[in-house]
Amino acid sequence: MRNFLLSLFERLETSVYKFNGNGNGNGKHPVPDLSKDNLRFESLPMRTNIHASSAVKNPLDTGILRSQRYLLRNQNQSDGYWVGILEADTTITSEYIMVMHFLGKIDREKQKMAANLLREHQLSDGGWNIYYGGPSEISASVKAYFALKLAGYTADEPFMQRARKCILDKGGIMKANCFTKIYLAMFGQIDWQAVPAVPAEMILFPPGFYFSIYEMSYWSRCIVVPLSIAIAKKPYIPVGDDLLKELYVIPREKVVYRIKRDQSGLSWHNFFIDADSIFRRYEQHPIQCIRRIALRKAEEWMLDHLEKSGGLGAIWPAIVNSIFAMKCLGYQDDHPAFVKQLQEIEDLIVYDGNKLYLQPCVSPVWDTAWAIIALHESGIAGADPALQRAGQWLLSKEVRNFGDWALKCKVDEPSGWYFQYANEFYPDTDDSAAVLMALQRVSLPEKAGKEASFLRAIRWILAMQCDDGGWGAFDRNNNKTILNHIPFADFNALLDPSTSDVAARCLEFLGRIGFGKSSQHARKAVEFLQKEQEKDGSWFGRWGANYIYGTWSVLSGLFAVGEDMNLPYIKKAIEWLKSVQNSDGGWGETIQSYNDPFLKAIGKSTPSQTAWAILGLLAGGETKSEAVERGIKFLLAKQKEDGTWDETEFTATGFPKVFYLKYHLYRNYFPLIALSRYRNSLQKK
Numbered sequence: 001m002r003n004f005l006l007s008l009f010e011r012l013e014t015s016v017y018k019f020n021g022n023g024n025g026n027g028k029h030p031v032p033d034l035s036k037d038n039l040r041f042e043s044l045p046m047r048t049n050i051h052a053s054s055a056v057k058n059p060l061d062t063g064i065l066r067s068q069r070y071l072l073r074n075q076n077q078s079d080g081y082w083v084g085i086l087e088a089d090t091t092i093t094s095e096y097i098m099v100m101h102f103l104g105k106i107d108r109e110k111q112k113m114a115a116n117l118l119r120e121h122q123l124s125d126g127g128w129n130i131y132y133g134g135p136s137e138i139s140a141s142v143k144a145y146f147a148l149k150l151a152g153y154t155a156d157e158p159f160m161q162r163a164r165k166c167i168l169d170k171g172g173i174m175k176a177n178c179f180t181k182i183y184l185a186m187f188g189q190i191d192w193q194a195v196p197a198v199p200a201e202m203i204l205f206p207p208g209f210y211f212s213i214y215e216m217s218y219w220s221r222c223i224v225v226p227l228s229i230a231i232a233k234k235p236y237i238p239v240g241d242d243l244l245k246e247l248y249v250i251p252r253e254k255v256v257y258r259i260k261r262d263q264s265g266l267s268w269h270n271f272f273i274d275a276d277s278i279f280r281r282y283e284q285h286p287i288q289c290i291r292r293i294a295l296r297k298a299e300e301w302m303l304d305h306l307e308k309s310g311g312l313g314a315i316w317p318a319i320v321n322s323i324f325a326m327k328c329l330g331y332q333d334d335h336p337a338f339v340k341q342l343q344e345i346e347d348l349i350v351y352d353g354n355k356l357y358l359q360p361c362v363s364p365v366w367d368t369a370w371a372i373i374a375l376h377e378s379g380i381a382g383a384d385p386a387l388q389r390a391g392q393w394l395l396s397k398e399v400r401n402f403g404d405w406a407l408k409c410k411v412d413e414p415s416g417w418y419f420q421y422a423n424e425f426y427p428d429t430d431d432s433a434a435v436l437m438a439l440q441r442v443s444l445p446e447k448a449g450k451e452a453s454f455l456r457a458i459r460w461i462l463a464m465q466c467d468d469g470g471w472g473a474f475d476r477n478n479n480k481t482i483l484n485h486i487p488f489a490d491f492n493a494l495l496d497p498s499t500s501d502v503a504a505r506c507l508e509f510l511g512r513i514g515f516g517k518s519s520q521h522a523r524k525a526v527e528f529l530q531k532e533q534e535k536d537g538s539w540f541g542r543w544g545a546n547y548i549y550g551t552w553s554v555l556s557g558l559f560a561v562g563e564d565m566n567l568p569y570i571k572k573a574i575e576w577l578k579s580v581q582n583s584d585g586g587w588g589e590t591i592q593s594y595n596d597p598f599l600k601a602i603g604k605s606t607p608s609q610t611a612w613a614i615l616g617l618l619a620g621g622e623t624k625s626e627a628v629e630r631g632i633k634f635l636l637a638k639q640k641e642d643g644t645w646d647e648t649e650f651t652a653t654g655f656p657k658v659f660y661l662k663y664h665l666y667r668n669y670f671p672l673i674a675l676s677r678y679r680n681s682l683q684k685k
Contacts, residue, residue: 039458039514041451042382043440060679063636064378066643067672071371072386080389082371083364084665085350088654089130090121091140092316092358094147098183099320099345101150102237103327110349110356115151117355118144119159126162127170131591131650131660139176141167142247146184149243164246172249177658178488179223179317182231186324188241192234193257196487197279200228200294201286203301207407214407215483217496218426218474221404222305222313224488226325229298232283232291233328259487268485276487299329306337308401308424311344316360319344360654360661362420365397366431367665372438374669378676382443391442391450394435398453399427408476409463415456416464428473429464430502430543432457433509440512458513461506462521469528470498471506473543493655499542500532501550504557511560522561529554530569537572538600545651545660546593547600548609551577552616559619566621574620576601577613578627585630586638587613588649594656607645608666610634611674618674623681632678635671644668 075082093114100106121128121144127136128144145163153160167173173190182198184190203225205212213221245252259273302322306312311319323341331338348359372390380387399416403425406414416427417435436457444450466477479497483489507525515522533539533554534547541550551573559565581587586605593599603609614631622628638645647667650660 039454040512041440041447041454042443043376043512059636060632060675063639063643064672064675064679066639066641067668067675068375068378068380068643070643070668071375071672075371075386075390080386080391080393081364081368082390082665083362083367084663084668086359086361086363087350087357087650087662087664088360088659089140090118090128090357091130091143091659092360093117093356094140094143095183095316095320096345096349096358097147097150098143098187099323101239102186102235102324111151113351113354113356115148115153117352117357118148120355122159122163123166126159126164126166130658132648132662134591136166136170138167138170139180141170142173142176142180142184142244145247146187146189146244150239155246167247168249173244173247174249174255178490179227182227184244186230186235187237187239187243189244191252191255191257193280194255195231196259197276197283198224198228198231198488199279199282200232200298201290202228203294203298204290210480211483214404214475215478215480216494217478218404219313219315219318220489220494222315222318223321225298226302226312226318226321229295229302229325230321230328232286232295235324235328268482272485272487295329299325303337305425306340308422309426310347310362310420310422311341313426314344314361314418314420314423316345316348316358360659363663364421365394365417365435366419367663367669368394369431369434369438370669370673371665372441373434374672374676376438376441377673377680382441387442388444391439391444394439395444395450395453397435398457399424401425403427405464405475409460411460411463413456413459415453415460417457426474427460429461429471430473430505432461433505436461437509437512454513458510461509465506465521465524466498468498469524469526470500470503470532471525472496472498473502491655492658498528500529500539501541501543501553503528503532504539504550504553507557508553508560511557511562515561517561517563526558526561526563529558533569533573537569537574537576539573541653542656543653544612545589545591545609545653548577548580548587548589548612548616549651552612552619555616555619565619570620574617574622577616577620578622578625581613581627581630585634586610587631589651591650591653591660594653604649605634606647606649606651606667607635607638607671608647608651608663611670614674615670615677618677618681623678628678632675635675639671645671 097111097114100111123129123136125136127141129135130137130140141163145160145167148160155164174194178196181190181194185192185195202211202213207214213225216224259276261273262269302312302325312322319341323338326335326338349356350359368390372387375387376382397417399414399418401424402414416432418427419431436454439450464476465471472478473496475496478495480495484494486494503525507522510522517523517526538547539550539554541547555570555573558570563570580601582605584605587601587610588603588605589601589609590599590603610631614628617625617628645667650662651666652661652663654661
C-alpha cells in the first residue's frame with residue numbers, strides 16, 4: 001500500500017506547475033485583437049496657467065504648488081521612484097522579537113527599541129489594538145505581552161499587570177488566532193494540540209484539484225507552505241514553558257482542545273472541523289514516505305519562489321515562516337537563501353528615535369504610480385525629467401516571467417506589475433492598472449518600448465478578468481468560498497475573489513486606454529459592479545477603508561468607460577457620498593466599519609478619505625456642488641506650509657477585520673490629485 005501511495009504522489013508531484021521563466025506562453029485565454037491605432041498610449045497634457053516656478057496667490061493654486069514641491073523633493077534622485085512608510089500594527093514588531101529568540105541571535109539594542117515601541121503603543125486598558133483609535137485586540141495583545149516577556153520584562157511590572165488583566169478579560173490566551181497559537185507552540189507556551197492541522201501533504205494536490213494550494217490566495221499560499229514545514233517538524237525553543245501561564249483562564253493542563261461545532265449539524269464548518277480532527281490524528285503518525293515527498297516538494301516550492309523576489313512573497317509573514325521552515329530543515333546560518341531572508345527582514349525596519357517598528361512590506365511601485373498621476377494632474381508635463389525618470393523605473397519593473405497566476409490565466413507573454421521592489425511571481429491587477437494609467441501620462445523617448453509593454457499588459461489584464469466580470473488582485477477565479485471554513489483560515493483572507501475596487505481600477509484603465517462601455521470586457525465589469533452595489537448606493541472597499549474608497553473607485557471606473565453618470569444607480573452613489581460628508585467639510589470612515597457596516601462613512605475627517613470622496617463626486621459631474629467646494633476648503637485648510645497633511649488614522653486594508661495599514665504617502669498624493677482635478681474641471685467648464 002505504501003509503495004502504491006509513493007508512486008501515486010510521485011506522479012502527482014510531476015504534474016504540479018513548474019515555473020516557466022523562458023517567456024513562452026502556456027495556452028491562450030480569449031482576448032480581442034488589439035490595434036495600436038485604437039489605443040491611447042499617452043494622455044493629453046493638463047492645461048493650466050500655473051507653472052511650478054511661478055509665484056501665485058490663489059489658495060487653490062498655492063496648495064497645489066506646495067504639494068507638487070513636496071513630492072518632487074521626496075523623489076528618489078538616483079532611480080526616480082517614490083516610496084513612503086507602510087505602517088501596520090504592533091504584531092509585526094512583536095514577531096520580530098520572537099524571531100530573534102527563535103534563532104538564538106538577539107540584538108539587545110534592537111530588542112530594546114522594539115520593546116519601547118510596544119510599550120508606547122499600549123492602550124489605557126492594558127491591551128494593544130490593530131489600528132489607530134481601535135479597541136484592544138486579543139491576538140495583538142498576547143503577542144505583545146509575550147514579546148515583552150522575551151525582552152526581559154516580568155509579570156510584576158505595572159504595565160504587564162494591566163496587559164494581563166486585559167487579555168484575561170478577553171478570554172485569555174486560548175482566544176488568540178491560529179497563527180498566534182502556532183508561533184506560541186514553537187516556544188512551548190501552547191500545546192500543539194491547540195493548533196489546527198496544516199498538513200504538508202497539501203502541496204501534493206495538483207493544480208485544478210479543489211483543495212490545491214493554488215485555490216488559495218497568493219499571500220495564503222506563501223504563508224502556509226513554509227508554515228506547513230515548520231508544523232510538521234514541530235520545533236521547540238526553550239524559553240520556559242510557563243512563561244505565559246498567567247494568561248490562561250483555566251489551568252493549561254485542563255484546557256480542552258476541541259473546536260466548537262455548529263449546532264445545525266450538517267455544515268461546511270462542521271465538515272472541516274471533522275477533517276481537521278482526522279488530519280491532526282494523522283499528524284501523530286504520518287505515512288513517512290508521503291511526508292518526505294511533501295516536505296521535499298514544499299521546500300522546493302519555497303526556494304523556487306524566492307527567485308527574483310524581495311523575500312518569499314515579498315511580505316512579512318511569508319518571509320518569517322520561511323525562516324522558521326529553513327531552520328527546521330537544518331539550514332546553516334550561512335546558507336545563501338537563509339541569509340537573504342534575514343536581510344529582507346532587516347530591510348523592513350523603520351527607526352524612530354529610541355524605537356523601531358517593522359513594515360509588513362514596501363510599496364514603491366504603488367506609491368510611484370500614484371505620485372506620477374498626482375504630479376501630472378497638477379500640471380507637471382509628461383516630458384518633465386522627474387516624470388520620465390519615474391516612468392523609466394516603472395517600465396523596468398514589468399514582470400517578464402510566468403508566475404502562479406499562469407495556471408488560470410493563459411497568455412502568450414507574461415506582464416503586469418507587482419507592489420514591491422521585487423516580486424516576480426506575483427504581479428497584481430490593481431498595481432498594474434495604476435502603473436499603466438501613470439505611464440500613459442509620461443512621455444518617454446523610446447515610445448516603441450512603452451507601446452510594447454502596454455500591449456502585453458492590456459492582454460494580461462483582460463485575460464485576468466474573472467468569470468463573474470470582476471477582477472481579483474493576484475489570481476483569476478480564486479473564489480471557492482467554502483475554503484474559508486478551514487480552521488487555519490481564521491485570518492479572514494484565504495481567498496482573492498473579485499472585488500469592486502480592483503474591478504473598478506481595471507475598468508478605469510481600460511476606459512482611459514480606449515475601451516468603451518460597449519466592449520465585452522467593460523460591459524461584463526459594469527454588470528459585476530452593478531451587482532455589487534450596496535442598497536444605499538455605496539460600494540465595499542476591499543483594499544482601502546472602506547465604502548468611501550470603494551465608491552470613489554467605482555465612480556471613477558464607470559466615468560472612464562463612458563457610462564451615463566446620470567443613471568439612477570450612479571446618482572444614488574453620488575447622493576450617498578454627499579449624505580455622509582462631515583460637518584467640517586471633510587469625509588472620514590473608521591476601520592471599524594469592516595466589523596459593523598452601520599459605521600460606514602462615519603469617522604474623523606482625513607485628507608486621504610476626503611480626497612477619495614471629492615474624486616468620486618468629480619467623476620459624477622459634481623464639480624460646482626456645495627459638497628465638493630466644502631471638501632476642497634477642508635483640504636486647503638488642513639494643508640501644512642511644507643505642502644503635506646497630517647493623518648494618524650489607518651485608511652487601508654490588508655485583511656478585513658484582521659490586519660490594517662497606513663500608507664504614509666496617501667495623505668499627500670491623493671489630496672494633490674483631488675485639488676488638481678478640481679482645478680482642471682473648473683477650467684474645462
